[in-house]
Amino acid sequence: MSLTQxxxxxxxxxxxxxxxxxxxxxxxxxxxxxxxxxxVREILVPPPLTEVPRAPEHFLGVISVRSQIITLIDLPKMLxxxxxxxEPYGRVLLVDNGEELIGVAVDSVIQVYRMEPEDIEYASAxxxxxxxxxxxxxxxxxxxxSDAQDMLILIDPVSLLGx
Amino acid sequence: xxxxxxxxQQEFLAEAQELVEALSRDLLLLDEAHHRNERIDPALIxxxxxxxxxxxxxxxxxxxxxxxxVAHALEDLLDDLRLAxxxxxxxxxxxxxxxxxxxxxxLALEDPQxxxxxxxxxxxxxxxxxxxxxxxxxEGDPLDKYAIEPAVLSVLTEYEEHRLRACIREGLQLYRxxxxxxxxxxxxxxxxxxxxxxxxxxxxxxxxxxxxxxxxTIELVVLLASRxxxxxxxxxxxxxxxxxxAIEERTHLPTLPPRLTSIPSAAVSMRAQPDEDPSQASLRSxxxxxxxxxxxxxxLMNAVGELALVRSAIGRIVDRFKGESAHHQSVMDLDxxxxxxxxxxxxxxxxxxxxxxxxxxxxxxKLARIVRQAARERDKQVRLVVTGADTEVDKLxxxxxxxxxxxxxxxxxxxxIEAADERTRVAKPxxxxxxxxxxxxxxxxxxxxxxxxxxxxxxxxxxxxxARGLLSADxxxxxxxxxxxxxxxxxxxxxxxxxTDMSGRGVGMDVVKTNILRMGGMISIASxxxxxxxxxxxxxxxxxxxxxxxxxxxxxxxxxPITAVREAxxxxxxxxHTIQGRxxxxxxxxxxxxxxxxxxxGFRSTARxxxxxxxxxxxxxxxxxxxxxxxxxxxxxxxxSLGKSLSSARGFSGATxxxxxKVALVLDAPALFTEYFDGPDALQALETRx
Numbered sequence: 111m112s113l114t115q116x117x118x119x120x121x122x123x124x125x126x127x128x129x130x131x132x133x134x135x136x137x138x139x140x141x142x143x144x145x146x147x148x149x150v151r152e153i154l155v156p157p158p159l160t161e162v163p164r165a166p167e168h169f170l171g172v173i174s175v176r177s178q179i180i181t182l183i184d185l186p187k188m189l190x191x192x193x194x195x196x197e198p199y200g201r202v203l204l205v206d207n208g209e210e211l212i213g214v215a216v217d218s219v220i221q222v223y224r225m226e227p228e229d230i231e232y233a234s235a236x237x238x239x240x241x242x243x244x245x246x247x248x249x250x251x252x253x254x255x256s257d258a259q260d261m262l263i264l265i266d267p268v269s270l271l272g273x
Numbered sequence: 274x275x276x277x278x279x280x281x282q283q284e285f286l287a288e289a290q291e292l293v294e295a296l297s298r299d300l301l302l303l304d305e306a307h308h309r310n311e312r313i314d315p316a317l318i319x320x321x322x323x324x325x326x327x328x329x330x331x332x333x334x335x336x337x338x339x340x341x342x343v344a345h346a347l348e349d350l351l352d353d354l355r356l357a358x359x360x361x362x363x364x365x366x367x368x369x370x371x372x373x374x375x376x377x378x379x380l381a382l383e384d385p386q387x388x389x390x391x392x393x394x395x396x397x398x399x400x401x402x403x404x405x406x407x408x409x410x411x412e413g414d415p416l417d418k419y420a421i422e423p424a425v426l427s428v429l430t431e432y433e434e435h436r437l438r439a440c441i442r443e444g445l446q447l448y449r450x451x452x453x454x455x456x457x458x459x460x461x462x463x464x465x466x467x468x469x470x471x472x473x474x475x476x477x478x479x480x481x482x483x484x485x486x487x488x489x490t491i492e493l494v495v496l497l498a499s500r501x502x503x504x505x506x507x508x509x510x511x512x513x514x515x516x517x518x519a520i521e522e523r524t525h526l527p528t529l530p531p532r533l534t535s536i537p538s539a540a541v542s543m544r545a546q547p548d549e550d551p552s553q554a555s556l557r558s559x560x561x562x563x564x565x566x567x568x569x570x571x572x573l574m575n576a577v578g579e580l581a582l583v584r585s586a587i588g589r590i591v592d593r594f595k596g597e598s599a600h601h602q603s604v605m606d607l608d609x610x611x612x613x614x615x616x617x618x619x620x621x622x623x624x625x626x627x628x629x630x631x632x633x634x635x636x637x638x639k640l641a642r643i644v645r646q647a648a649r650e651r652d653k654q655v656r657l658v659v660t661g662a663d664t665e666v667d668k669l670x671x672x673x674x675x676x677x678x679x680x681x682x683x684x685x686x687x688x689x690i691e692a693a694d695e696r697t698r699v700a701k702p703x704x705x706x707x708x709x710x711x712x713x714x715x716x717x718x719x720x721x722x723x724x725x726x727x728x729x730x731x732x733x734x735x736x737x738x739x740a741r742g743l744l745s746a747d748x749x750x751x752x753x754x755x756x757x758x759x760x761x762x763x764x765x766x767x768x769x770x771x772x773t774d775m776s777g778r779g780v781g782m783d784v785v786k787t788n789i790l791r792m793g794g795m796i797s798i799a800s801x802x803x804x805x806x807x808x809x810x811x812x813x814x815x816x817x818x819x820x821x822x823x824x825x826x827x828x829x830x831x832x833x834p835i836t837a838v839r840e841a842x843x844x845x846x847x848x849x850h851t852i853q854g855r856x857x858x859x860x861x862x863x864x865x866x867x868x869x870x871x872x873x874x875g876f877r878s879t880a881r882x883x884x885x886x887x888x889x890x891x892x893x894x895x896x897x898x899x900x901x902x903x904x905x906x907x908x909x910x911x912x913x914s915l916g917k918s919l920s921s922a923r924g925f926s927g928a929t930x931x932x933x934x935k936v937a938l939v940l941d942a943p944a945l946f947t948e949y950f951d952g953p954d955a956l957q958a959l960e961t962r963x
Contacts, residue, residue, distance in 0.1 A: 157934045158934050158935060158936075160829070160928070160935075160936040160937070160938065161829065162915070162919060162922050162925065162938060163873075163874030163875060163876070163922075163924070163938075164874060164875065164922060164923055164924065165919060165921075165922040166921070169918070169919060169922075172915065172919070172928055172936055172938075173934070173936065174930045174934045174935070174936045178913070179913045179914070179915065179916065179927075179928045179930070179936060180916070181915070181916050181918045181919050183918075209917060210916045210917055210918065212918060
């Protein structure tokens with residue numbers, strides 16, 4: 111799969127005339143991340159976790175959701191970010207990466223944003239060294255001050271543990 | 274998933290796949306008959322024709338243009354064949370065998386109309402068309418000599434007419450059978466008649482007699498050709514079916530009657546006439562069976578798992594109230610109901626498992642084609658012997674098994690079985706033998722791939738391993754002969770063909786082993802130079818559900834498949850010795866290597882000192898003790914895959930839901946054995962031993 115194919119996962123909302131995308135913003139280890147709302151199947155209170163010995167560090171383990179075994183990942187670790195993880199995660203997102211459901215542990219869910227194309231800066235255009243799981247960065251109105259903007263790290267669900 | 278178009282598409286693909294498999298099977302029979310110079314059964318060619326004809330029909334309906342085009346060309350060729358306008362030869366067989374692969378590729382296409390396939394398809398069709406027709410010798414129509422009613426002759430299809438002439442030329446006697454059939458069961462009755470008649474005679478055609486029958490029955494006139502004396506046939510058919518009479522040769526020549534058109538419509542619909550509307554052909558099911566997506570069965574299995582949880586909840590309630598006399602009778606009733614429930618549940622589970630089972634013959638048929646192809650490519654003579662084709666195994670395993678077995682077969686023919694002249698030189702029969710044997714052994718199924726070829730050179734394998742730096746020269750001298758043979762499974766040993774050609778085995782045995790292990794199976798090798806090689810694959814019958822020993826390791830719950838467990842004994846730290854860097858204990862005078870799972874997994878054992886257990890695992894001829902903290906009990910568990918993302922985690926074959934959202938990882942015993950005995954650490958241990 112080529113890079114461009116992989117990153118073309120922010121599908122615009124078909125009802126939007128401007129090509130806007132619905133993005134679910136979540137907080138995990140001091141950073142805000144955005145997932146295309148179309149791939150988020152469910153938001154759960156964390157079920158009991160079963161560790162998988164000798165799995166890579168970003169795998170927290172497996173959980174059972176209605177008898178289905180789902181892999182739970184630690185997002186900041188997956189992106190190789192140095193984070194002091196002290197609080198236990200507060201929510202689990204069930205994300206469909208096109209092949210299987212993946213559980214993503216997050217601290218909390220912020221809100222859903224509708225992002226216009228001009229709010230998104232794609233990784234390919236930034237030329238920066240970004241993780242392969244990141245599509246780009248999105249700007250959303252700040253929650254703390256009215257004239258500032260917050261940054262969302264936009265996650266590519268297909269590359270997230272997918273093929 | 275519930276898109277009806279998708280379902281229809283799946284239905285088509287499944288049916289097409291079945292037809293291609295039938296085609297492949299019949300081709301092998303045809304090939305065998307041809308090579309043995311036996312008379313080729315016309316029914317076989319007719320079957321081939323029908324498969325291709327039906328495939329053409331349904332491919333057309335579903336827009337599989339290429340499949341349709343190829344099937345159409347083959348249909349013409351097979352029609353020529355059954356009308357004896359061409360004959361079975363090597364070129365024709367090759368073209369037909371090619372079709373199987375070609376159909377499978379075309380059916381797998383994402384875009385069934387893909388223009389990229391066009392050139393290949395056209396080239397193939399040209400190859401099919403290039404097989405010329407042979408002119409039929411005409412020496413006066415033999416039919417003219419018989420007193421067959423014009424009404425019968427006039428409705429014969431071209432094929433039937435051809436068969437009739439052919440039978441007369443072969444000197445078969447013609448018979449006319451009149452029999453009444455029950456209208457409601459007419460298809461079955463005709464099938465029975467076919468079965469009864471087939472050994473003795475060939476049924477040319479059957480059609481309703483114009484006079485006989487009433488509301489519920491219909492009288493058919495069956496035209497038979499047979500070598501069997503009239504008296505014997507009479508004994509066979511009369512009484513059971515009706516009157517049979519020989520059709521005599523007549524003394525004067527008639528003129529052929531004009532074709533009649535006023536045939537009762539029933540005559541057309543009842544006969545399996547190949548020129549029927551294709552949509553008709555696809556509507557009729559081949560057998561009393563349904564095709565089911567395996568995911569639906571997984572879903573059912575999950576539901577059964579949930580029911581088992583309900584059952585154990587009832588059990589807990591019964592236990593809680595058992596002491597109380599107030600509800601004594603009700604509790605006893607509930608207990609009884611609970612037990613009944615459990616019995617039914619276990620029957621349900623067995624039933625579902627049974628549905629998942631398919632005979633290994635499905636794989637063997639595919640392999641038979643590979644055998645033929647590989648033998649031809651290598652110009653070797655190979656006889657295939659299959660036993661236990663009806664041994665049943667889980668559908669998922671069958672799917673996963675094809676590739677590894679194909680590899681073994683290729684290796685056996687490429688590197689095992691010698692060329693005919695070489696075999697003659699060492700006083701072996703020129704024709705090599707390759708055997709597939711399958712049988713059940715406990716809850717496992719065993720599959721052997723055995724050849725009588727040159728065998729493997731163990732010392733050559735050892736030298737190769739040393740030359741490739743997989744083993745130090747010193748360590749290599751410590752190896753037993755069996756250990757030398759096992760080197761063939763090392764990654765990196767058998768990757769270059771010129772070296773493995775000498776050692777007698779081909780590429781990718783490590784991949785084969787990995788695939789077998791992934792299914793929870795084992796592979797072993799036995800080989801004698803000059804005599805042959807036998808590869809034995811042992812697999813669980815089903816992957817879906819297993820009986821497991823539930824254990825605790827560092828307060829975490831794990832399941833260990835019971836098939837791998839021989840016994841469990843208390844762990845006595847004082848009895849542990851270290852030999853060559855490995856911990857061992859002595860069990861009934863034998864040394865048993867032990868592996869502390871808590872340590873292996875990087876946990877700190879929470880068990881009190883002396884309270885732990887050694888679970889003795891056994892795989893093939895090896896034994897290994899797993900040290901665990903606590904034994905919980907036995908339970909039937911449904912294994913679920915860990916998903917692609919965790920497929921790299923070593924030592925686990927899946928996970929299982931123990932209820933209340935509690936998940937236990939299922940230990941992968943074969944993988945742990947391999948890791949312990951053959952992994953990089955094991956090689957290191959081998960080195961330090963010296």
